[in-house]
Amino acid sequence: MERISRLFWPVVVVPKNAVVKNVEGVSRSQKLLTELGFVKPAHNGTYQLMPMAQRVLDKCADLVRRRMRSVGGQQISMPVLTPSELWKKSGRLDGDITEFFLLEDRHKKQFILSPTHEEAVTGMLASIAPISHKQLPLRLFQIGPKFRDELKPRFGLIRSKEFIMKDLYTFDRNAATALETYNQLTVAYDALFQQLEVPFVKVKAATGMMGGSLSHEYHYLANSGEDQLIKCNTCDYAANVETTGETNDSKICPFCNSPEVQRVRGIEVGHTFVLNDKYSRPLKATFLQENGKPEYLVMGCYGIGISRLVAAAVEVLSTERELHWPTLLAPFDLCIIGAKQGSKEEKVAHEIEHQFCLSLNGVCSDEEVLIDDRNYLTIGKRLMEAKKMGYPMIVVISGKSDGTAPKLELHLKHATMEVELSEALSVISQYTRRKQKLYSIISESNQSLNISKASFG
Ligand SMILES: [Zn+2]
Structure with missing residues (x-):
């Protein structure tokens, strides 16, 4: 049993006569989590997690870890620093890099504080002797810090410059088995989000900077959400407005033709992608087929923003004055x-x-x-x-x-x-x-x- 007197718990004392300002970029979850001693702002867009918050985060990570293991995921840890040359090879260094943290070591070698690890994990598989087809499907995941140089960090842990992610990378022999993997992973995601008991919407998504062919996003619905979604009230159909083909003025469900289409705002807490050979081909990550010949691995990636999910759940469930938690995450x-x-x-x-x-x-x-x-x-x-x-x-x-x-x-x-x-x-x-x-x-x-x-x- 824990005693409060022994707990490091820096609650912010708000003076009774304090004028409550409605600050832009401050959300309900951020306000409550800061005032009640869960998190402390460190710099603009980075946070220190106090013991109360760490408990919640650990519970969330534990649930995610169990869920990933239940579908054959094996946990690994890769360095946060990824050599830029890998991103050069994949072509992403030539894209929009304004949100990357780039840095140099003493030998002038350039690194990225990784916002994601497709290049790193693919490079790792390319650096070993090709694995056998018998070892596929292979599913590797990690839970750790990721970095993004946000122009406007806001809403506390919901959009911060450093955050905790679960990122899983899958490797299959062909498109058909990659699709099987995709289906197993989305079933696992559905179960996990049901377990958390926060209403969620699963939407068809744009593949964006990740590339690939098939993608879904998991959203918690909240007014402060930054993604615009279209949601059909008759069937399960939902899509991110950003996605090609869906526009702001869609009034009819493209799936069931129902006119009961609603515009809502969401906070993205998870995403799934089929990547095909977008990374394995340029980085030369192969496996050996039955005939002994090498073939490119067919990949997928599956993320859950652990620190964002915790804050977004609070954003959805809490009242102005009281925190409310998913049963499995209460401190x-x-x-x-x-x-x-x-x-x-x-x-x-x-x-x-x-x-x-x-x-x-x-x-x-x-x-x-x-x-x-x-x-x-x-x-x-x-x-x-x-x-x-x-x-x-x-x-x-x-x-x-x-x-x-x-x-x-x-x-x-x-x-x-x-x-x-x-x-x-x-x-x-x-x-x-x-x-x-x-x-x-x-x-x-x-x-x-x-x-x-x-x-x-
Ligand atoms: Zn519909």
Whole structure:
């Protein structure tokens, strides 16, 4: 169990009479995450993540990692510095490079602080002896920092100069198997986004600077979103306006002809691309076919902006004053608030709290419990803060009793109740079970994998 008094948690104190300005480029998530001590702006467009935010980010990365492994992804780490010559070979250095961070080492060798790693991973495969067709499909991913020199960084972690991405690169023998890979990965993405329980839209997308032939984007819908989308309310059709063929004035769904077409704004949190041989051909990354002859690898790439997703989820779910989290990403599941120091209930409340914490064993993971032990603060003040933080369950132990049994106050997102200790434990246990179920959702195509894993306990 974590105690707040021991936590490094730099909450910003906003003076009561402060004039709240509506600053352009500041979003709801940014405001709340900064004021509530999750992130600290470091420079224009870069952020320091405090322990509270790191917990959330780690949970998100963990979910993504499990999901990628469930479809055969193997995690690797590549250097953030990529030699520019690789980008010269792929042709991207001759394109628009205004958003790249370019730098030189002491030998005047030029590098890029990588915004993405197609060149690096393809160059790595080209540098080894060609792999056998038997090793395909190959799926490699990493989770780490990426860089983009944004002209106008804004909305905190939603558009920053440095961010955390999951990027997966796939290698197949031909277009047909690359398409199979694509389908498996999009099923995995769908399952992951369902697990996060934030409404999302999957749209047909332009392939843009990545090249290739097939692409989808995953968006969270928010007014501050920078992408314009067209969404059909009759069928599943949705597209990014940027995409060739879709225009701002589309009024009829091109898929089902329904006139129920809506314009919405989205924050892109994931994307998928079939790249074909756009990188493997110029960088000479091949595999050996059955006949012993080399052939270019057929590639795909699949990204999820981990730090952006966390902020975008908050942007969508929260209110102006309170953070709300996806169940699987809340920084802590349960916050316990005890009696105020010096109050006449303090001693009895302390004993109940001790007993309650012992009974949590097996009901709620120790790691998910936060004790607000700042007993010099009133219960009211700590409760208000805990609600702002969005902990899904808050238990107040004030030492109250109905004469026979102690009563606890249990605050859930949409309900408050006064309950006995056993009742509180039963609600917490229900929550834990639901969360565990949600955590282990595996997409249909991987159902058998899931069952076999479960049998090992
Ligand atoms: Zn339609």
